[in-house]
Amino acid sequence: MTTTQFAPDPRALCExxxxxxxxxxxxxxxxxxxxxxLHTKSSPTDVVTEMDRATEELIRSRLLAExxxxxxxxxxxGDEDGTSRVRWIVDPIDGTVNYLYxxxxxxxxxxxxxxxxxxxxxVNLPRRGEMYRAVLGQGAFLGQERVTAPETVPLDRAxxxxxxxxxxERRVRQAQVLLDVIPRVRDIRRTxxxxxxxxxxxxxxxxxxxxxxxxxxxxxxxxxIASEAGLRVGGLRGGPPSNDMVIxxxxxxxxxxxxxxxxxxxDSDG
Ligand code: IPD
Ligand code: CA
Numbered sequence: 001m002t003t004t005q006f007a008p009d010p011r012a013l014c015e016x017x018x019x020x021x022x023x024x025x026x027x028x029x030x031x032x033x034x035x036x037x038l039h040t041k042s043s044p045t046d047v048v049t050e051m052d053r054a055t056e057e058l059i060r061s062r063l064l065a066e067x068x069x070x071x072x073x074x075x076x077x078g079d080e081d082g083t084s085r086v087r088w089i090v091d092p093i094d095g096t097v098n099y100l101y102x103x104x105x106x107x108x109x110x111x112x113x114x115x116x117x118x119x120x121x122x123v124n125l126p127r128r129g130e131m132y133r134a135v136l137g138q139g140a141f142l143g144q145e146r147v148t149a150p151e152t153v154p155l156d157r158a159x160x161x162x163x164x165x166x167x168x169e170r171r172v173r174q175a176q177v178l179l180d181v182i183p184r185v186r187d188i189r190r191t192x193x194x195x196x197x198x199x200x201x202x203x204x205x206x207x208x209x210x211x212x213x214x215x216x217x218x219x220x221x222x223x224x225i226a227s228e229a230g231l232r233v234g235g236l237r238g239g240p241p242s243n244d245m246v247i248x249x250x251x252x253x254x255x256x257x258x259x260x261x262x263x264x265x266x267d268s269d270g
Pocket of ligand 2: 217
């Protein structure tokens with residue numbers, strides 16, 4: 001990567017992300033009926049369908065045809081180096097288990113990083129008819145409408161979304177943490193897609209979200225949409241989002257959730 005190259009306009013990257021996410025969402029939605037498991041990944045419940053693969057390949061080919069030289073990271077195909085300052089981070093179908101079960105709660109997520117910072121994002125929820133997008137510093141949009149997350153609420157009034165990993169040991173620990181979280185909040189939701197959760201948070205359908213064990217393809221695109229809607233998106237102890245923990249909420253609530261999760265040792269599997 002040469003940093004003397006001009007940085008591309010994030011708005012142009014966002015337009016590409018929206019266009020490609022829209023194109024990829026159509027065959028994915030059409031192919032949902034009758035879909036079966038192709039194989040499993042990290043655990044027997046971590047499934048891949050033919051459409052995860054085909055959707056990622058469509059996205060990859062469109063992005064790299066339009067911008068040859070960009071790097072690419074996809075959930076299904078892994079890392080591919082580039083020569084430009086841009087890297088695309090793609091989750092072709094976030095919420096694969098929902099997809100397999102015929103639920104509409106899954107999405108196509110495409111983020112563009114410039115010099116390692118996410119600057120543009122699109123999340124298409126085809127079965128919900130919702131296209132979210134964001135450009136760093138320029139707000140988040142659902143369709144043509146700018147979205148702003150509602151003001152904060154106290155922890156005991158917060159509707160909190162979360163998720164569980166694919167490893168049995170981690171899931172047990174996540175359930176134990178939840179036992180201590182649930183009496184302190186309004187209620188808990190588990191949608192089955194981090195992309196859906198973070199976009200739903202951006203438009204006020206929840207007050208907060210946290211999850212351990214996500215990967216950058218899970219949080220990059222919807223994380224920018226959430227932060228551009230006014231939410232703080234990070235990890236434990238106010239750090240950046242990571243595989244250890246992703247937290248998203250209005251800043252005051254974020255701090256309460258961060259403290260609570262630290263106290264509960266929520267970033268350990270033991
Ligand atoms: C998963 C979903 C789920 C979350 C898991 C993710 P996938 O992604 O976002 O909500 O709980 O941690 O791995 O496997 O459906 O792309
Ligand atoms: Ca995912």
